[in-house]
Amino acid sequence: MEKLKFTFQVKSTNDGKSNYIAITSIATQDDKTYLIPEEFQAVQFHKHVQASKAFNTLRNTLKKRHQTRNVWIKMTEELLQTYCDEDENMIFQDQFLEEITQGQSTIGKTRDLEDPLTKILEKLIESQQNKEKQSIKKLADRFVIEKFDGRSASACHWMETFEKECARFNIEKDEEKIEIFRLFLDKSGADWYSSMMIKYSLQSEWSEWKSNFLQTYANKGWNASKYALFYRYQSGSLLEYAIKKEKLLLEVRKTIDHGTLIDIIAAGLPDYITDRINKEEIVQTKELFNELGKLEHLVAKKKFIKKKEDTKQVKEKCSICESLQKGVRYHSEDSCWFKTKSNNGKDKNNKQIKHVNNSELECELQCDEPKN
Template structure:
C-alpha cells in the first residue's frame, strides 16, 4: 500500500454562500508536488478518496473558509491507480499533472540582520550567532515573559533587569544579540532613541553603553513615584487587590526592600479596623499577609455596607429643601428675594402691636373708672 500527500482546502463554491472542499495538489514521498487543475479540484471528482477514514478527519478539521491541511493518506491499489500509473507518473483521470518548481523565498529582515551580525562578530573575533537557534528573532516577543517598555508607566531600571534576565534564560549572552532583541520590546516613542543609538554606536558595540544610555534617558529621577508608592492607601474594593498593587508599587521603586519592611508598609495603608486585627509578629512576609486578608474580605464588605448605606431623600423632602421666595417681600412687590421671613426687614413687630393694644385698653379702663366715681 503506497501513500500520497494531498493538500485539501475549504474554499467558496460557485455560489459564494456555500463552501466546498477542494484538493489542490498531490505530493509524493520524494517531496515532489503536482498541481491539480481547477476543473478537477472539487471533492465531488474524488468520491473514492473522500470515503477513506483519513479524509473524514479532514472534513471535521476544516471549519472556516480558507483553512487547509496537508495529509498523508495510504491508498489501496484500486484508488492509487486513479492518481498514479504503472510507470510512476502522477495523474488524475488519465490527465498527467504538472510538477511544481520550488521558489526560494526572499530572506526576511531578521535573516538579513542575523547575517550582518554574524559578519560583524567574525570581524571582531567574537562567537558567531547560532542561526539555527535564533532563526527568527521576532518570535522572541512571544516567548519572553515581558511586556513592551513604556516610559510613561514602567520603571526603567526594573524593566531592564527583567529584560536581561529573559535574555539569559534564552541564552542571548552576546552584546549584539541583546541589542538586536531590545528593539522588539520598544514602542514607537522609544524607537527614536534606538535609531539614534544605532547611528552613534551601531550594533557592533558594547551592551554596557546601551544600558547606561537607556537608564539615563528613561529612568524616573523624580520623587513622584516614590511618594505615590509610600502614601498609597486602601480606599474601597478588595483588600487583596490593594495589597498586591501596593506591593508592586513598592518593589518598582526599590526591588531590594526586605520582607519585614514591605509587609509593614502594606499594612500601614489598611483601614484601622482591619489593622487592629492583624498580629504583627505573625505577619513576617507579604504572603502570610495576603492569606489573612482573604479571610477578612467578607467582613470588610459588611463593614463598608453599614457605613455606606445612606437614607435617600424623598421627592417631597427635596422640594422642601429648595429655596422659596419671601412672601412678605412678594406681597410688597419686591420679588425674587430668597431670604428667611423671620429675617425680613419688612416684617411687622408683634410686640409693638401688643403694646399699643395694651395702652388703649388701659385708657378705656381709666375713663370708665372716672365715670363711675362721678
C-alpha cells in the first residue's frame, strides 16, 4: 500500500464558537472507503498525518467552515502501523474501520455539506410549529375588538370586524373560528354560545354559527338609533363627546355620509361652541375633532367660574343665624330657614299691636263725653 486518500473537513465545535479540522474518512487505491469514528475525527488524534508535508499545505487551504478536501498522502512506516494491521485491514485506535460503498460515501458527503442548511431549516420549521401551537387565548389577546354582550354594538358590524381579525391572523378553519369566537362573547352572548355548542358542537360549519348569531342579535327596534341621534353634550370633554357620538352613529349606520355625520354631531353641542366653528371649513370628522380640541378651554373656563361663584356663596356668614344666636352658619340669607320663621313672628306681633291700639282707641271714644 503506497498511499492513502484522507478526506479533511472543517467542522464547528459543539458550542458553535470555533472550528477544527477533522478527518472523516480514508480511501485506498482500490476505491475502498473507510469511515473514521466521530469521536476520533479531530486531527489532533492523527499526529503522523499532521507531521506530513501535505498537511501543512492543507492547513493553509481550509479556512472556512464546512470546506472539504481529499488529499493523497504517501505511506510511511508510522502511517501504516497507525491505519493498517499486518493483514492490511484498516484500523484506528485499535478499532476496525467501517467500510462503505461509493454510493454511501456520496450520501455521507452530501449530508455533511447539507448539514448546516438542514439545521437552519429544522429551526425554521420548529419555529413555525411553535407559532402554530401558540394557544388560542394568547392569539386572541392580539385581536383589536371589544367583547360582544348583545347590547353595546351592532351585531352585523361586530361580526364583520371579527372576521377581519380572523383573516389578519390567518384563522381560516371553521373549528378555529368557532373556538376563538367564545373568547369575545360576554353576558347573554356567552349564554348563546353555550346553547349553540349543545346544538352544533365544534365540528359544525362556521356559516351556521354566523347566520344564527346575526338573526339572534339583529337590531329590530329603534332604541339604538334614537339614542345615537339624541345623544347630546352634557359636561366634560368636547372631544370625548364627539368621538362617542360618531361611534354610536356608525354602529347604527355604517354607510352614513361625512356631511350628515358632522351635522348630527354638531347638533348635540352647545350654541356657544358651534358659533365659533366655521361649518364650511369642516369636511371630515377629524377636522371637527381638531376644532373641538381648540375650544376645550371654554368648557373649562365656564366650569371654573361657576365653581368660584359657588365657593364665594359658601364663604358668606348668615347674619340672621348669627343675630338669633344659632351659631355661625355658611349659607345665603335668602335660603335661611330662620328668616321665614322670624318674619312670621314679626308679622304676628305687628298685627296684635295694631289690633290692641284700635280697641283702646274705640273704647276711649265711646267713654268720653262731648263738651258741647
